[in-house]
Amino acid sequence: MRAAVTAAVIVVSALTVRPVGSTGRGLAVAALLVLCSVTLLIRHLSLTGLLPRIALLWLSVGLVAAALLLGVASSGSSYLFAYFLVGHAGYRLPLRQALLLAALSALLCTGIVYLRIGPGHALLPSIVELTTGLPVLAGILSRSRQSAVEAMAASAEAAGRAARAEAQALVLTERSRIARDVHDVLAHSLAAVNMHLELADALIDTGDLAKVREAHDKAHSMVKESLEQAQWAVHALREDSLPLRESLTAMVESSGHRDALTVTGTLRELPAQITQGLLRIAQEALTNAARHAPGGSVHVELVAAASTTLRVRNGPPRDAAGAGAGAGSGMGLIGMRERVTLLGGTLTAGPITEGRDQGGWQVEAVIPR
Template identity: 65%
Template sequence: MRYVLPVPAPAPDSPPSPGRTAAPGAGPRRVTGQDPRVQWVMTLAVIVVGALTIRPMGLSGHGLAVALLFAVNSAALLARGLPENRVPRHLALVWLTAGVVAAAALIGVSRSGTGYLFAFFLAGHSGYRLDTRPAVVLAGLCSLLCGGVLYFHLGPGHHTVPAVVGLAAGAPVLAGITNRSQRRAVQSAIEAAEAGERAARAEARSAVLAERGRIARDVHDVLAHSLAGINMQLELADALLDTGDLERVREANATAHGLVKESLKQAQWTVHALREDALPLRESLSAMLDSSGHRDALTVTGTVREVPVQVTQNLLRIAQEALTNAARYAPGGEVRVELEFAAASTVLRVRNRPATRAVHAGASSGMGLIGMRERVALLDGTVTAGPVTEGPDRGGWLVEAVIPG
């Protein structure tokens, strides 16, 4: 059987905002398995038919006993409408047992009427309200009591209803058990759907945060270093104006223009990255080095192969960050880049030798290295960055990123 679950699906690409909270009263929905309106109509119908047919009924003598038992049966039947979470199981068992006993007694003391309907409906509700074992025991008790009253002629109305009707009074318990099983199955399905919905929203929220982090890294790579370099050159040019050294002013101005052009190229790379355009790694890395003034600085080893777009984008960003740091903290130092296509990984190494010109770098935010680590972590790789302590590049800096696959 296929159930159509009334669970609202989240709109595509629109996860809930962090500040949004559930509406008051919202929570796991419960399934009753019965339409309350139908249940109330049937309950009232049984009571009304009983009031019109059960005799004798009065305010004294035998009629008073019938009226009291009728009132007890009506109250027991009306209690079916009580929510399950407000009636403990043991109390429901006591109430239904009392109702069944009262229904059998009503059959016995009345001369005519439909008193047996109370027994049928209470037995059926016991299957719905109680667990299977106590419900079956109570239904058996109902059949024995009602059948015994009619079979042994224990009341004036025994001749109007056959004993088999009394014995069958507990049969509706099977319908109640079936209804309860269906209700629980639908409730479990709805709870599973709600859990899946919550998981989907959490996943969408996580994806949004990851994408925000990615955009933040790209914005940092494009703007932070480029604008800092441009600002540094403009401040230098402004300071040189007071000295009258126009040649150095022109040099600083030209450097600033070069940084602007480089920033435009980086912005184009960012657009490619955000759109996930496929970029050839070796060619893009070579173009980046040429535009940075490091011609013939790239060495490629191993068998060149195509790598996933995400690997290409992140390795280019790491290389860009390393080159920018080299320009800031080791101006004039030689830069060498190695791209190794190993059997089980792709390795990028960026080395720079010590500075040969004065360093004018400001305080570092530390976001560059954090961005490198985040990018590599997304690809299950590793990154190391630190000073070179031996060899011809001693005193310089090395950044190495290893991406598996």
């Protein structure tokens, strides 16, 4: 659009400004007409790296040429160059320089028109003075609008980068959580299964079939237990999982402890991340109870107050010989602490020294709402 306006100004001036010739006054008009046209065309070039002083000089030369053309030409629309160059000065130059050029153009054009028509027409030079400098305001407004558009584009681009970075961070966080779930479910269980299978292989050479069968049965039991844990891990990862209370009830009952869950307070709907974290902590605590205290009593308590508290207690093993069976590396407890820390809560775990479950173990997770 701006290029079309520039072309129209140049064409109209070339067709109307007179006299144009190869000698005398006509040559001066032609030279000034070419100079004004060139300065007007320069504004369409890519001048991002142009120094402000060079831009000021270029526009100053153009405005002086436009004012001289206004005095030399006897007819035509030579004044158009002054108007458009002043407008571009408001768009291209800093505010102070743009206003100085507008004042310069107004004074030059007014003086030249005054000298041409004489002192008897004082009103016309005043009108020229006022109107020649006004286009600078349009240029300044255009520059402000362009700056606002560029700022909005930069802001949108920055917001897009921030959104992409946040999405990537969420993906990495989710990957870490899934990796932690897979590790908690499979890593130490498979290590224990492998250990018992290797033990069974070693016992085959001794001919003690009873011990071979015992190691084999233990490995089989651990595989079954690992499959059950994997099912609960997948259940916790699904978006359509049951609410926390129903999920805990099903989990406790599937571990062989009916009516072992107690819920205190009004349990509100919790964020999915907290629900999944509490389910995984309960699963790990129940698994540890079955492994380290086989046959012992288990009690799970969920307290809903200012914070959500999950407490899993187990009594001592019924069979003293089974205590500590299938001891792990402690990674399960580390994983539980990591989960609670990510949720902004606290976790305590340790032996029970008094009460009906004395000699057992308790895990307590407190998650703020």
